[in-house]
Amino acid sequence: MSTNTDALSKLHDFRKSIDNFDAALIHILAERFRVTKAVGALKASADLPPSDPNREAEQVARLRELAKSADLDPDFAEKFLEFVIREVIQHHKQAAAK
Numbered sequence: 421m422s423t424n425t426d427a428l429s430k431l432h433d434f435r436k437s438i439d440n441f442d443a444a445l446i447h448i449l450a451e452r453f454r455v456t457k458a459v460g461a462l463k464a465s466a467d468l469p470p471s472d473p474n475r476e477a478e479q480v481a482r483l484r485e486l487a488k489s490a491d492l493d494p495d496f497a498e499k500f501l502e503f504v505i506r507e508v509i510q511h512h513k514q515a516a517a518k
Contacts, residue, residue: 452504453511460512470512476505 463470480498487497 449504453508456508457511457515460508460515463512464515464518470516471505471509479505 460470462468480501483497483501484494487494
């Protein structure tokens with residue numbers, strides 16, 4: 421087997437793994453948003469604000485530490501979490517508006 425064929429075979433295997441990880445991430449995010457939508461409904465019914473800056477800061481710090489221990493760039497992890505948090509807050513605002 422040539423080196424090129426070996427490389428293409430390994431590339432195929434890597435891509436298969438990446439596809440599996442992407443699918444898992446989508447399912448995990450879907451579950452996370454199901455729970456945060458329930459949190460938004462609870463906050464709306466209890467007349468609580470859609471965002472909680474203290475909780476968000478705690479989560480950022482916690483996930484930065486998790487990222488470091490997982491050998492993932494903590495800045496990337498923080499940006500990703502901030503994106504998710506912005507989306508969650510939008511869901512909470514929508515729930516409060518209903």
